[in-house]
Amino acid sequence: MNEFQIIRPAALSDAVAAFNDAEEAMYLSGGMTLIPSMKARLAAPQLLIDLSGLPEMQGISDSGLSLRIGAMTRWAEILRSDVVAGAIPELARLVGQIADRHVRNRGTIGGSIANNDPAADCPAAVLGLGATLITDRREIAADDFYLGLFTTALEEDEILVAIDFPKPQAAAYAKHPHPASGYAVAGVMVARMAQGWRVAVTGAGADGAFRLTELEAALQSGPVEAALEKIDVSAIQVLNEPAFPADFRRQLILWLARESLGRLAV
Amino acid sequence: MRDIVLNVNGKTRHARIEERTLLVSLLRDTLGLTGTHVGCDTSQCGACVVSIEGETVKSCSVLAATLPDGTAISTIESLATSDALHPMQQAFSECHALQCGYCTPGLVITAIDIVRKNPEGLTPDLIRKELKGNICRCTGYLNIIQAIMRGAAAMGVPTLAAEGEAQ
Numbered sequence: 001m002n003e004f005q006i007i008r009p010a011a012l013s014d015a016v017a018a019f020n021d022a023e024e025a026m027y028l029s030g031g032m033t034l035i036p037s038m039k040a041r042l043a044a045p046q047l048l049i050d051l052s053g054l055p056e057m058q059g060i061s062d063s064g065l066s067l068r069i070g071a072m073t074r075w076a077e078i079l080r081s082d083v084v085a086g087a088i089p090e091l092a093r094l095v096g097q098i099a100d101r102h103v104r105n106r107g108t109i110g111g112s113i114a115n116n117d118p119a120a121d122c123p124a125a126v127l128g129l130g131a132t133l134i135t136d137r138r139e140i141a142a143d144d145f146y147l148g149l150f151t152t153a154l155e156e157d158e159i160l161v162a163i164d165f166p167k168p169q170a171a172a173y174a175k176h177p178h179p180a181s182g183y184a185v186a187g188v189m190v191a192r193m194a195q196g197w198r199v200a201v202t203g204a205g206a207d208g209a210f211r212l213t214e215l216e217a218a219l220q221s222g223p224v225e226a227a228l229e230k231i232d233v234s235a236i237q238v239l240n241e242p243a244f245p246a247d248f249r250r251q252l253i254l255w256l257a258r259e260s261l262g263r264l265a266v
Numbered sequence: 267m268r269d270i271v272l273n274v275n276g277k278t279r280h281a282r283i284e285e286r287t288l289l290v291s292l293l294r295d296t297l298g299l300t301g302t303h304v305g306c307d308t309s310q311c312g313a314c315v316v317s318i319e320g321e322t323v324k325s326c327s328v329l330a331a332t333l334p335d336g337t338a339i340s341t342i343e344s345l346a347t348s349d350a351l352h353p354m355q356q357a358f359s360e361c362h363a364l365q366c367g368y369c370t371p372g373l374v375i376t377a378i379d380i381v382r383k384n385p386e387g388l389t390p391d392l393i394r395k396e397l398k399g400n401i402c403r404c405t406g407y408l409n410i411i412q413a414i415m416r417g418a419a420a421m422g423v424p425t426l427a428a429e430g431e432a433q
Binding site: 001002003004005006008028031032035036039040048050052076099100101102103105106182 | 398
């Protein structure tokens with residue numbers, strides 16, 4: 001790694017000011033993507049701003065209608081949280097499928113969401129549940145947040161502070177993990193919200209996570225089996241790789257949607 | 267450069283390090299604890315796993331300078347006494363759960379933590395899931411899973427063979 005400095009601000013405004021004052025700064029949360037990237041010299045910041053000293057980025061709370069998770073919360077804390085298990089148990093189940101135990105002990109939900117790896121699991125929950133992304137300066141709806149591979153609506157110096165997940169009436173996530181990496185070849189979250197159905201797909205989209213609006217509409221207007229029969233996925237823009245060709249991925253999305261809907265019915 | 271103080275294997279250790287120092291480099295190069303291995307350059311293999319405050323982490327992916335003063339680190343060197351192996355190390359030896367041994371420090375630290383986090387009991391299936399972050403290129407894992415089952419029993423945690431599987 002190239003040389004760099006590390007600071008650990010105690011206020012959000014100090015963190016942002018330090019970011020803007022530096023030649024080339026990056027925010028550090030759990031470091032489970034950033035540190036390997038720096039080791040490979042894919043990233044070479046001169047200043048790392050460690051966000052672990054900011055109290056508003058910590059903690060998990062249930063407001064009744066929604067679950068708020070501080071952006072610096074580690075995956076392992078979400079997994080063993082009684083609050084999460086009580087509010088949105090499927091979120092904990094999804095988190096249990098992320099990476100491996102060592103990475104979950106260190107990696108944070110906010111770092112992962114801000115990085116927006118297209119094969120990550122969490123975008124399916126953020127988009128599938130219609131979460132609100134709370135930053136140091138505004139609130140961003142999940143539908144406006146994901147702008148493409150590794151790209152989000154966050155401004156360069158903007159800090160994701162917390163994520164607010166509305167509680168679903170029911171939700172289920174199904175994933176086809178890559179056999180070597182464990183990342184999602186495709187992952188589908190279906191959620192029955194007070195306002196209607198939401199279906200989100202991660203891992204497969206050519207532009208990152210997306211909502212499967214065709215299936216949402218079909219579920220809105222009829223029974224599950226009929227909805228799955230009638231939707232046409234042939235136009236969905238999915239990633240195309242030799243091991244997982246586009247047509248395979250489209251079928252996989254349907255198969256995973258069927259699996260998650262099946263789990264909802266139980 | 268910055269001065270840090272950590273509690274490593276029960277002893278207070280001071281060090282002056284560069285900000286870019288990885289925890290594994292601090293352990294191996296500065297403190298001379300070379301039992302923790304570096305098996306890859308991509309944070310995938312798990313050979314470098316140590317415990318920070320009771321949680322397993324890949325020490326190749328943690329910047330030592332970001333650890334709060336006094337943070338407790340446990341490495342493979344903390345396990346055996348001068349005349350006895352830890353029960354998990356003993357089980358790895360008895361089950362021939364290693365060949366080249368390069369991944370073993372990370373696996374033993376991980377194995378002990380799996381046992382501690384699952385006091386209600388272990389199955390081979392659960393162990394397989396929990397070993398996702400530790401790669402062994404020699405054994406094919408079967409002997410490792412047997413060793414962890416045996417080590418768990420020696421640590422007083424019940425083990426259940428999965429249906430149709432020999433223990």
